[in-house]
Amino acid sequence: MAEAGIVMDMDSGAILYGQNIHLPYYPASITKILTALIVLENCNLQDTVTFSTTAVNQVEADSGNKISVVAGDELSVEDCLYSLLLVSCNQAANALAEHTAGSIPAFVDMMNEKLVELGCQESHFENPSGLNNDNQYVSAYDMALIAQAAYDNDTLVEISSSTTHKIAPTTQNPDGFTIRGEHRLCVTEDPSSPYYYPEAVAGKTGYLIKAGNTLVTYAVKDNRRLVSVILKGQPRQYFVDGKALLEFGFRSFQDYTVADYESRYVTGNETINLDKGSFQASDLMIDPDSVITLPNGATFEDADISLGALPEISPDNAVALLTYSYNDRTIGTAYLLAKDGVTIDGDDPDTETAPSDTDASNTAASVATASNAEKPQRPHKNISVAGVLITMLIVLLALGMIGLVSWFIYSKKKEARLLAERRERRRQRLKRSGDEEEFERLLNEYKNKKK
Incomplete structure (x- = not known):
């Protein structure tokens, strides 16, 4: 009944059903899922959040104050996140934004x-x-990507899946108070209710007159993880719509761990020529975390596979990308990886490793020599024990500095590489709907309407 909706497999990124998935809609309070994710990535749960006048008052007049905070109230980040995700407190969203970024615009x-x-x-x-x-x-589609990242965060799932939470005392609630979750699929315990869905783990509701009812639901069943999104839904019906999408996804599809089934390119003595070099199939392996999703009745062998070049950013030991499709729709990808010890063309052993002991010693010796060059030179026979100790101390300090700098550079490069890999994997998911041209047309149409 909703205007737009999607159900996505969390692990493969495959879209199992979609309607108007590339059209823009007002999100309402499901926005808070992204807010919570950013806060959790940048703050400690026990940090103290102070509610400013701006945080309390920069809301619409009729949007309420679910936890009755006033300017000057202080709550932990954790309490604010529970208020954000369970009862959709707008003041908590503002306060968390200011605490995280310094101001609401900076958080945006x-x-x-x-x-x-x-x-x-x-x-x-x-x-x-x-x-x-x-x-x-x-x-x-984008909201499913946001939810996919959010519900990979264990703390966010723990908070969002709670049915109740006791908030610490505030000015207007000096004894504290208990809040209760609003997502009916996650809190309803009556099996006779149309909203009863024990597989629902976490999620977020939203409502504005312009947005209609919006809903995100994360569900787990038989070790499969799905997320559904409803945009521009109808009162009460939007819960039923979200539940129906999840039931369809669990009922009609199954996941396959690629490494358990794929033998092409990774067995035998066949030579495989790739941009990264020539490899024996036995020197390669499939990314063990990769999953594809197929409809019931189909088998792994029914999936079409293409061996393609690596994205610009990919794991260090990746040599190619396997893309799986079924009925011309992408159902998952997997990196083809070189096993440990296999040389990859273009490898630069100095890129992300600390200098060897020999290099470090040579560099340290150079530093020591330069330092000693400033001192009056004495004949070797007059070198004292103190002089030897000073020289050794300089060498040790130089080695320590080099080691510290090398470790710092290595850590930063590794952090940047891992972030880049995550970004690329998420960028790849954007192509899985197979509908980019249609999206561009619809988006341009939307923009023209707004003009």
Whole structure:
């Protein structure tokens, strides 16, 4: 009944069903999922958040104050996140944004930067709460990507899956108070209710007049993880729609761990010529975490496979990318990896490793020589024990400095590489809908309407 919806397999990224998944819609409070993810990536749960006058008052007049905070109130990041995700407190969204970034506009910049990192190209945010703004919109596809990243965060799942939480005392609630979750699929315990769905683990509701009812639901069943998104839904029906998408996904599809089934390119003595060099098949392996999703009745052998060049950013030991499709739709990808000890063309052993002991010693000796050159030179026979100790100390200090600098550079490069790999994997998911040209047409149409 909703205008737009999607159900995505969390592990393969395969879209199992979609309707208007590339059209932009107002997100309302499901925006807070992205807000929570950014906060968790940048703050400690026990940090103290102070509610400013701006945080309390920069909301729409009729949007309420779910936890009755006033300017000057202090709560932990954890309490604010529970208030954000369980009862959709807009003041908590503002306060968390200020605490994380220093100001709400600076936090909004972080939100849009995160969209780029996740591979979202169909969305834009203007505030951390989801309240009305003509330039705040999201597609069902992008919201699924956001949810995919969010529910990979264990702390976010733990908070969002709670049915109740006791908030610490505040000015207007000196004894503290208990809040209760609003996502009916996650809290309903009556099996006779149309909202009863024990597989639902976590999620977020949203509502604005312009947005209609919006909903994100994360569910787990038989070790499979799905996420559904509803945009522009109808009252009460939107829970039923979200549940129906998840039931369809669990009922009609199954996951395959690629490494358990794929033998091509990784067995035998066949020579495989790739951009990264020539390899024996037995020298290669499949990324053990890669999954593809197929409809019931299909087998792994029914999936089409293509061996392609690596994306610009990929794991260090990757030599190619395997893309799987079924009925011309992408159902998952897997990196073809070189096993440990196998040489890859273009490897630069000095790129992300510390200098060898010999190099470090030579560099240290150079530093020591340069340092000693400033001192009056004495005949070798007059070198004292103190002089030897000083020289040894200089060498040791130089070695320590070199080691520290090398470790720092290595850590930064590794951190940057891992972040780049995550971004590329998420960017690849953007192509899995196989509908980029249609998206461009629909987005241009939407923009023309707004003009």
